[in-house]
Amino acid sequence: MRKQMSGVCFRLIVLLATVFISELTLAQNSDYRAPRNEFGVPNLQGLWEKRFATPVERPAALGNKRFYTEEEATEFEQRAIERRIAREAPVDPDRGAPEVGADIEFRTDTNFLPDLPVEVARINGELRTSLIIEPENGRFPMRDESMEFRARYFEMMNNNFDGPEARPPGERCLHLGPPLPTMTNADGTHVQIVQTETYVVIYSEEAIQTRIVKLNKSHPEIPIQRWMGDSIGYWEGETLVIHTNSFRPEHTVSQIATSEEFEVTERIKAVSENELLYSYTIFDPITYTEPVVAELPFTRMPPGQKLYESACHEGNRAVMDILMGARVIEQDARKEDQ
Numbered sequence: 048m049r050k051q052m053s054g055v056c057f058r059l060i061v062l063l064a065t066v067f068i069s070e071l072t073l074a075q076n077s078d079y080r081a082p083r084n085e086f087g088v089p090n091l092q093g094l095w096e097k098r099f100a101t102p103v104e105r106p107a108a109l110g111n112k113r114f115y116t117e118e119e120a121t122e123f124e125q126r127a128i129e130r131r132i133a134r135e136a137p138v139d140p141d142r143g144a145p146e147v148g149a150d151i152e153f154r155t156d157t158n159f160l161p162d163l164p165v166e167v168a169r170i171n172g173e174l175r176t177s178l179i180i181e182p183e184n185g186r187f188p189m190r191d192e193s194m195e196f197r198a199r200y201f202e203m204m205n206n207n208f209d210g211p212e213a214r215p216p217g218e219r220c221l222h223l224g225p226p227l228p229t230m231t232n233a234d235g236t237h238v239q240i241v242q243t244e245t246y247v248v249i250y251s252e253e254a255i256q257t258r259i260v261k262l263n264k265s266h267p268e269i270p271i272q273r274w275m276g277d278s279i280g281y282w283e284g285e286t287l288v289i290h291t292n293s294f295r296p297e298h299t300v301s302q303i304a305t306s307e308e309f310e311v312t313e314r315i316k317a318v319s320e321n322e323l324l325y326s327y328t329i330f331d332p333i334t335y336t337e338p339v340v341a342e343l344p345f346t347r348m349p350p351g352q353k354l355y356e357s358a359c360h361e362g363n364r365a366v367m368d369i370l371m372g373a374r375v376i377e378q379d380a381r382k383e384d385q
Contacts, residue, residue: 055118067236070268081317083283086244086363088282089317100127101168103231103302103341105177105185113180114173127165134163150325164232170324170342178232181340188336197304208373211366219366220359222274225303226294227311228256231325232343237354247280247287252354260289272296276311289313321347 070288081089100123105112167174177185178383208215216222225231228251229238237252247260270277276291292310300303309331318324323345328338 069375079285079318083243086242089243089285090242091240091287091315091323092249094132094237094239094352095323095345096348097232097343098164098236099166099168099232099344100124100164101232103174103178104187105179107184107186108185109176109196111183112176113183113185114175115167117174120167120174123167124165129162131165143148160178168232168344170344171284175342178341178343179339180342183338187304187339190334190336193304193306193334197299202297206302208370211370214366214369216295218369222295222298223253223359224255226298226305226309227252227258227275227291227313227327229313229325230311230341231302235272237348238345239354247289250354252357255356255358264292266292269370273299283314286314286316292345303329304331304334306331308333 062381081091084090084092085291100346112210128267167201168178169175179185182188204213204215211219215288229249239248239250239252241248241250247262249258249260251257256275258275258278260280262280262282266277266279270293272295274295276294278289278291280287280289284287290310290312294305294309296305296307298309309329311327311329313325316324324342325345326334326342329335330338
């Protein structure tokens with residue numbers, strides 16, 4: 048009963064948070080009215096991108112500091128430029144092996160990603176220190192027990208080489224990054240929105256991930272877990288509201304922690320001809336102590352630019368090599384025991 052009541056209270060909180068961010072966003076961007084498409088709803092179609100380096104989660108040292116001054120933003124961007132230069136520098140071919148337990152960077156991959164964004168995200172005139180705006184400290188309000196579970200899960204995943212099903216979804220090229228590509232600035236940087244009378248399709252260049260949002264429909268009575276969940280949407284004035292649930296549990300290995308109760312409500316609204324304000328509210332009472340609200344700015348891609356295939360092929364070869372290496376280690380261990 049206590050868990051059930053806790054869930055009810057949490058849902059009430061997330062509803063109030065969603066209403067709050069909705070009213071705040073609409074109040075500050077109520078002047079612009081997007082052109083209508085042939086179905087009489089706001090036309091959000093086109094190619095969009097997220098070009099900023101603002102992190103999802105605010106650095107703890109900034110506390111409740113929601114936005115930078117112009118001078119602080121300039122300093123942030125200068126540091127980001129320095130990191131980008133270091134990341135794009137040629138890799139030393141004579142470098143030694145990393146220390147035991149050290150992280151291995153995808154330097155060869157990032158060398159093919161020039162001019163990564165360094166700007167601070169500007170939303171409603173604020174130079175944001177994080178995409179998360181609720182809780183006030185801009186950080187994920189993780190429950191202690193969920194942090195312990197994730198630590199055990201990661202340890203098990205990183206040391207389980209029994210078969211491909213035990214490896215992380217990103218390693219197998221099944222799903223990269225956050226539960227939805229639009230939720231962070233790390234993946235799904237370039238997207239295309241396509242609208243029909245009954246569907247909205249959000250296509251992400253990163254890993255060719257395609258979301259199909261059913262308009263004015265209900266979630267199925269018997270849910271089926273999917274990589275990007277089950278999405279239903281409706282129009283609320285100028286805003287497209289999307290609710291998504293039924294995510295696969297493996298999503299918890301991504302940048303945003305999740306459980307089987309993870310749900311997210313997104314709101315997409317055009318604030319000018321070439322800008323979208325995208326916000327989302329996370330609901331997951333098992334993982335978080337309260338709802339999480341974040342905002343991201345999207346800008347229209349310049350004329351002449353297009354999306355390209357960004358297929359993930361590494362997993363086709365890497366997983367086989369990883370499992371083969373594990374079998375060799377096991378074979379060597381058996382020889383030593385003989």
